[in-house]
Amino acid sequence: MVMAERSRSPAKGDTKQRILQLATELIRARGCHGFTFHDVAAELGTSHVAVHHHFKTKALLVDAAVRAYTERFVAELDAITRSEASADQQLRRYAELFEPASDDDDRICLCGALAAEIATLPDPVPASVRAFFEQNEVWLAKVLAKRVGGRPTTARVQQLARSFLALLEGAMLGARTFGDRSRILSAAQLWLDSLPADGR
Amino acid sequence: MVMAERSRSPAKGDTKQRILQLATELIRARGCHGFTFHDVAAELGTSHVAVHHHFKTKALLVDAAVRAYTERFVAELDAITRSEASADQQLRRYAELFEPASDDDDRICLCGALAAEIATLPDPVPASVRAFFEQNEVWLAKVLAKRVGGRPTTARVQQLARSFLALLEGAMLGARTFGDRSRILSAAQLWLDSLPADGR
DNA sequence: GTCTATACAGCGATAGAC
DNA sequence: GTCTATCGCTGTATAGAC
Numbered sequence: 001m002v003m004a005e006r007s008r009s010p011a012k013g014d015t016k017q018r019i020l021q022l023a024t025e026l027i028r029a030r031g032c033h034g035f036t037f038h039d040v041a042a043e044l045g046t047s048h049v050a051v052h053h054h055f056k057t058k059a060l061l062v063d064a065a066v067r068a069y070t071e072r073f074v075a076e077l078d079a080i081t082r083s084e085a086s087a088d089q090q091l092r093r094y095a096e097l098f099e100p101a102s103d104d105d106d107r108i109c110l111c112g113a114l115a116a117e118i119a120t121l122p123d124p125v126p127a128s129v130r131a132f133f134e135q136n137e138v139w140l141a142k143v144l145a146k147r148v149g150g151r152p153t154t155a156r157v158q159q160l161a162r163s164f165l166a167l168l169e170g171a172m173l174g175a176r177t178f179g180d181r182s183r184i185l186s187a188a189q190l191w192l193d194s195l196p197a198d199g200r
Numbered sequence: 201m202v203m204a205e206r207s208r209s210p211a212k213g214d215t216k217q218r219i220l221q222l223a224t225e226l227i228r229a230r231g232c233h234g235f236t237f238h239d240v241a242a243e244l245g246t247s248h249v250a251v252h253h254h255f256k257t258k259a260l261l262v263d264a265a266v267r268a269y270t271e272r273f274v275a276e277l278d279a280i281t282r283s284e285a286s287a288d289q290q291l292r293r294y295a296e297l298f299e300p301a302s303d304d305d306d307r308i309c310l311c312g313a314l315a316a317e318i319a320t321l322p323d324p325v326p327a328s329v330r331a332f333f334e335q336n337e338v339w340l341a342k343v344l345a346k347r348v349g350g351r352p353t354t355a356r357v358q359q360l361a362r363s364f365l366a367l368l369e370g371a372m373l374g375a376r377t378f379g380d381r382s383r384i385l386s387a388a389q390l391w392l393d394s395l396p397a398d399g400r
Numbered sequence: 401g402t403c404t405a406t407a408c409a410g411c412g413a414t415a416g417a418c
Numbered sequence: 419g420t421c422t423a424t425c426g427c428t429g430t431a432t433a434g435a436c
Contacts, residue, residue: 033233034320116316120234163387170370187363194394
């Protein structure tokens with residue numbers, strides 16, 4: 001979970017971008033219900049009403065954060081695809097996307113944090129969260145098909161994709177719960193090692 | 201995730217138990233930040249202040265819910281152990297504990313819901329949540345040791361236990377996110393099938 | 401032991417002045 | 419783009435009635 005945004009100088013006009021960035025980090029650390037307009041405003045040095053000017057509701061702010069996050073995440077997936085590394089290598093690099101940057105980084109995948117709150121998220125958000133996971137599953141199915149053989153649309157390959165994603169999201173929660181980020185790559189490695197090696 | 205409490209007649213004195221039960225179901229469906237004292241009071245037909253009489257703070261209510269849930273869950277684990285089914289059978293029955301009762305049951309494991317909010321939980325709660333997962337990992341390590349060989353304290357067996365638990369928690373989130381509870385047992389089955397079969 | 405009444409701070413949100 | 423003022427809802431606390 002590197003993907004830290006550049007903190008370029010606050011050239012006028014991108015207050016909105018800065019709010020989006022702050023909100024993203026806050027949600028990843030504390031969830032949708034765990035951050036307030038006050039928190040964002042405090043780091044910006046203004047009042048919470050100023051934030052409302054850029055994003056009329058919390059739903060719009062959170063949804064914008066999810067969409068921007070998904071865009072950046074998909075860009076990372078494309079980069080991995082373009083690298084033309086082996087399928088196994090690509091899966092390993094995928095898993096690394098979920099690792100926190102450091103041991104005291106308690107942030108997790110934005111959409112993993114939101115998936116847990118899915119039942120209480122305001123209305124455009126759940127669909128955007130689902131879209132994130134769907135794109136991940138599609139990408140994973142493509143790479144896994146290369147790894148274990150078969151086509152990405154096979155039921156078995158899709159189940160593998162879902163399982164790997166579920167494993168990583170669950171391991172992320174476990175890593176944060178116990179303050180032990182090694183759980184993520186450790187679980188991923190174990191899973192990858194157990195894959196049948198009949199593919200290319 | 202069956203474990204529905206008996207809805208015995210509200211014989212005087214167990215208002216507290218009833219609150220605990222309602223809170224548990226609400227947390228499982230909507231998380232700690234997703235339910236209010238009002239919600240509980242509404243189903244009880246009283247005011248939210250009456251609930252406060254039984255549990256002075258939300259932290260105490262949630263913590264009591266976690267402890268009671270853990271107790272019941274451990275009792276289920278003991279029942280599986282006593283059944284003396286094969287290790288493989290026991291692992292399958294364990295996975296079934298995480299399945300929602302029906303397709304429109306959007307409740308997940310109480311501690312899975314809370315793990316996602318761990319960073320924002322009030323203070324006695326996080327430790328109780330961790331205790332739940334630790335007891336699960338210990339039980340899983342015992343059964344997995346039988347299944348794949350080795351001792352429960354082996355690093356490899358413990359990693360397997362953590363992985364299986366992470367997979368189930370992640371699959372639960374995925375199942376709720378997409379309204380498809382089949383994802384849980386499907387992921388569990390795939391994982392169990394991939395276990396090396398050198399034990400017995 | 402169970403509940404009612406009341407009060408208060410923090411949050412999301414809106415309207416309007418500068 | 420930012421601020422003041424105001425609203426309703428939530429969690430919390432206290433005092434007191436039965």
